[in-house]
Amino acid sequence: MPDAIPADSVGIVIPQTAQFDEPLTLACGQTLASYQLIYETYGTLNQDASNAILICHALSGDHHAAGYHDLADKKPGWWDSAIGPGKAIDTNHFFVIALNNLGGCGGSTGPTSINPATGQAWQADFPIVTVEDWVESQARLADRLGIESFAAIVGGSLGGMQVLEWSIRYPERLQAAVIIASAPKLSSQNIAFNEVARQSIRRDPHFFDGQYLANDSVPTNGLGLARMLGHITYLSDDAMGEKFGRQRRHESYQYNYGIEFEIESYLGYQGEAFTKRFDANTYMLMTKALDYFDPAAQANGDLAAVLSRAKCEFLLVSFTTDWRFSPQRSEEIVNALIKAGKAVSYAKIEATEGHDAFLFPIPRYMQALSSFLTRIANQVTADGQQKESANAS
Amino acid sequence: MRPDLEIIDEWIQPNIRVLDLACGPGELLHHLITEKQIHGYGLEIDADDLNTCIQKGIPVLEQNIDEGLQNFDEQSFDLVLMTHALQQFRRPDLLIDEMLRIGKECIITFPNFGHWRSRLHLALKGRMPVSEFMPYNWYDTPNIHFFTFQDFERLCQEKNIKVLRWAAVDGQLKDHWWIRSMPNLFSETAIFHISRNN
Numbered sequence: 338m339p340d341a342i343p344a345d346s347v348g349i350v351i352p353q354t355a356q357f358d359e360p361l362t363l364a365c366g367q368t369l370a371s372y373q374l375i376y377e378t379y380g381t382l383n384q385d386a387s388n389a390i391l392i393c394h395a396l397s398g399d400h401h402a403a404g405y406h407d408l409a410d411k412k413p414g415w416w417d418s419a420i421g422p423g424k425a426i427d428t429n430h431f432f433v434i435a436l437n438n439l440g441g442c443g444g445s446t447g448p449t450s451i452n453p454a455t456g457q458a459w460q461a462d463f464p465i466v467t468v469e470d471w472v473e474s475q476a477r478l479a480d481r482l483g484i485e486s487f488a489a490i491v492g493g494s495l496g497g498m499q500v501l502e503w504s505i506r507y508p509e510r511l512q513a514a515v516i517i518a519s520a521p522k523l524s525s526q527n528i529a530f531n532e533v534a535r536q537s538i539r540r541d542p543h544f545f546d547g548q549y550l551a552n553d554s555v556p557t558n559g560l561g562l563a564r565m566l567g568h569i570t571y572l573s574d575d576a577m578g579e580k581f582g583r584q585r586r587h588e589s590y591q592y593n594y595g596i597e598f599e600i601e602s603y604l605g606y607q608g609e610a611f612t613k614r615f616d617a618n619t620y621m622l623m624t625k626a627l628d629y630f631d632p633a634a635q636a637n638g639d640l641a642a643v644l645s646r647a648k649c650e651f652l653l654v655s656f657t658t659d660w661r662f663s664p665q666r667s668e669e670i671v672n673a674l675i676k677a678g679k680a681v682s683y684a685k686i687e688a689t690e691g692h693d694a695f696l697f698p699i700p701r702y703m704q705a706l707s708s709f710l711t712r713i714a715n716q717v718t719a720d721g722q723q724k725e726s727a728n729a730s
Numbered sequence: 731m732r733p734d735l736e737i738i739d740e741w742i743q744p745n746i747r748v749l750d751l752a753c754g755p756g757e758l759l760h761h762l763i764t765e766k767q768i769h770g771y772g773l774e775i776d777a778d779d780l781n782t783c784i785q786k787g788i789p790v791l792e793q794n795i796d797e798g799l800q801n802f803d804e805q806s807f808d809l810v811l812m813t814h815a816l817q818q819f820r821r822p823d824l825l826i827d828e829m830l831r832i833g834k835e836c837i838i839t840f841p842n843f844g845h846w847r848s849r850l851h852l853a854l855k856g857r858m859p860v861s862e863f864m865p866y867n868w869y870d871t872p873n874i875h876f877f878t879f880q881d882f883e884r885l886c887q888e889k890n891i892k893v894l895r896w897a898a899v900d901g902q903l904k905d906h907w908w909i910r911s912m913p914n915l916f917s918e919t920a921i922f923h924i925s926r927n928n
Contacts, residue, residue, distance in 0.1 A: 652784070671791060672801045678747070678769060682784050683791040701777055708785040 345421045346413060347379040347404035347428055352444065355481050361439075361474060364629075367464035370453065374478050375444030376400050376436035379420060380428035382482070385724065387717050389484045390426060390710075391475060391511075392416065392435040393492030393499035396567070396623050397615055399443030402435035403428075418698035425706040430714040431488060439474045440466040440622045448618035449550070461547020461618055468495075468630045472502045476510065486510045488717050489710060493517035493695035494662060495623070498630045501670065505632055508648040513713050515706065517654045518695040520666035521640050521673070522631040527661070530570055531624040534563035538617050547618050560617045561608030568607050573658035573691030633673075640669065641676035650680040652709045654702060656694035657687050682709065732757070734813060734839040734919045737897050741837065741923055742766060746808035749832060751795055752815035755779045756788040763788065796820050799828045807833045814919075816840050817873040823885060826924075835894065835925045842898070844878030844914040861918075862901060879914040882922060890927045897921040 342348050358371045377400050382389060392402050394415070403420035405413055420426045420433055437443035440463060448463040479487070490511045492500045497519025504514045523531070538544055541559030545552045569577075577600060584599040596602045636642035651674055655667035664685050674681040684705040688694035694702070735758045742748070744766040750759050753772025756779070762768040772790040774780050783790035793801075796819055810833030816822045817840055829836045841864055851859035858868040866873065879898060886893055898909050898917030909916040 650787075650789075668801065675771060675791075675801075676803065676806070680787075680789045681771075681791070682789050683793075684780060684784070685792045701781075704781055705784055708781050712785060712787050 345423050347421050350377050350404040352377050352400055355478055357477055363464050363470045364467040365465050372446035374436050376434055379403055379433040380431050382432040385721055386484050387721060388431050389487050390431045390433045391487050391490045393496035395494035395496045400435050400437040425703045438471045440619060442616035442619040449616050458550050460550055465622055465625050467626050468498050468502050471499055472506055476507060488713050489513040489515055491515040494519055495627055504647040504649050505643055508646050511649045514649045515652045518656055518659050518662050518692055520662045521670050523627055528628050531628055534566055534624055535621050537562040538621060556617045557612040560612045563620060564611040565604045565608040570661045571692040575658060575689050576691050640673035644673050645677040647679055653683045655685050658689055659692045661692040733899060734921055737921055738837050749807045749810045751812040756783040756786055759788050760786055802832045804831055805834055809833055810836045813839045817875045822875055830926050837923050839919055839921045842879045842917045842920045843876040845918050846915050879917055879920045892925050892927040894923040894925055
């Protein structure tokens with residue numbers, strides 16, 4: 338927690354939980370008889386519930402997107418740079434909802450939750466969930482909150498995939514889609530990275546085929562290794578070079594296999610810190626969700642044909658040094674949207690941070706987001722006034 | 731609206747698909763979208779212009795035209811526009827080919843370097859002209875090709891491009907008889923509406 342809560346922060350937030358007892362049939366064929374979703378909201382929902390923005394999180398994200406949980410918090414939510422009063426996603430205008438996806442480990446039902454059928458934690462038995470399943474569960478949360486249609490749905494990376502799926506699956510339920518540093522499907526290289534991450538977890542002797550909780554164990558080595566690999570792919574060569582170069586721990590080489598370079602130490606720290614906050618089964622499951630996503634498959638690979646269902650307007654953003662989801666991957670979506678005749682704008686932002694750039698307050702990026710959403714906010718207000726005067730007359 | 735844009739506006743049918751290359755802050759597109767219900771996109775690389783378009787709700791794509799337009803399908807637009815920008819690209823001739831591949835018709839406007847004032851400036855002063863329409867020094871100008879009304883006409887002939895109509899105007903959009911009769915000498919802005927000769 339900083340000395341004082343900044344004026345442009347949403348402040349202290351308290352997560353809420355929604356319990357769903359209506360069964361949810363998943364893409365894998367299994368059914369969750371009941372489940373819960375944990376979420377946070379920032380800003381105020383207007384009278385006709387037309388000013389809501391849904392934030393979809395990426396691989397290791399959760400519901401804590403902005404503000405602080407308590408005064409002892411060292412860091413705000415993961416996208417605090419973009420969400421708050423006066424920020425790009427302006428909580429003076431919008432009611433922002435951020436949730437932890439199904440299968441997550443932040444409080445929504447997932448591998449660490451109790452399976453009501455057994456009374457034990459689900460662990461590896463938790464069914465694999467897909468981007469489609471997430472959208473389905475998010476739609477139910479929207480119903481619960483009385484939101485028929487979102488002013489915008491926004492997400493980066495895996496979050497962007499959820500936004501894309503929303504635009505296809507529920508075209509009537511969003512006015513605008515913001516897809517940042519994302520892709521219409523994973524490339525073979527992307528899937529390869531995910532598989533190495535999963536293998537490193539599975540091969541950890543403490544993994545016990547995913548039943549590690551029952552064995553009072555945590556596959557920290559495997560999960561840490563997976564995160565280290567992921568971390569490298571999220572940064573750019575330039576960003577790493579700038580931050581660490583070949584900085585050494587000791588004045589001279591030690592000629593052993595201990596930590597010699599700062600980057601080694603940094604990766605080790607990142608990997609270890611991750612194991613303290615993230616569940617290995619959730620990591621396995623989320624990477625799988627990434628692998629499976631391919632909406633164009635419904636139309637023999639024709640993304641434009643699938644996107645022709647969409648009714649919202651789109652903003653796509655990519656970053657020049659992102660090689661995990663390079664600008665070309667965003668452009669695949671842009672080109673398909675043009676082919677489908679949809680309203681789309683696209684900004685390719687010069688950035689050194691690699692894939693992670695979508696979490697940074699890069700001025701041009703925030704400006705594009707803000708310009709786009711300000712107009713949506715004005716539209717929401719104008720529509721509301723129109724409705725009001727129609728009701729009055 | 732800029733004078734050349736006003737003339738173009740008269741030539742454009744409602745409800746068509748338009749691609750505006752180097753659309754700037756989207757002035758023309760905004761007008762065409764709101765007044766003529768066209769479906770359009772702009773291409774732009776200037777960050778401020780791009781942001782202005784996003785602000786106004788004009789679909790705009792950040793794309794470097796010099797790096798190619800292969801992402802657009804053949805004949806996928808009714809009209810491809812380029813106003814006051816052709817002189818800024820590496821290979822205007824190849825770009826025109828691309829424009830005619832993507833669009834059924836194209837409208838191109840450019841500053842006519844054959845205007846008598848440019849000629850006089852160069853002839854008398856021996857230095858590159860700086861005018862209201864080309865307000866740059868030779869070293870900092872975005873314009874890398876200087877060509878005339880006649881040069882463009884000849885390129886169209888060489889490429890077997892059909893000129894559907896043209897206009898030649900001065901800075902104030904005035905379309906005097908002397909400009910019409912000697913566009914190469916008197917027009918400040920040349921406007922061409924072209925298509926492939928089928």
